[in-house]
Amino acid sequence: MSAWQASSYSHEGANCLTVADEGNGTLRLRESDDPDTVLAVTPASLRALLGAVRRHRHQLR
Numbered sequence: 001m002s003a004w005q006a007s008s009y010s011h012e013g014a015n016c017l018t019v020a021d022e023g024n025g026t027l028r029l030r031e032s033d034d035p036d037t038v039l040a041v042t043p044a045s046l047r048a049l050l051g052a053v054r055r056h057r058h059q060l061r
Helices: 041-061
Strands: 018-020 027-031 034-041
Touching: 027 041, 034 041
Parallel strands: none
Antiparallel strands: 018 027, 027 034
């Protein structure tokens, strides 16, 4: 597995989402407060999720 990376927008400490590229078309996601819980996703499903969150956020404004 590749090394875990956090966003450059993340600060040191809690509430950071980190990602690792498995190299087989799968990404691993984990939250810094619970690093033993890991979610496996494809890049396409992560893009779809982020797109839905962005659309929903804009609808709330």
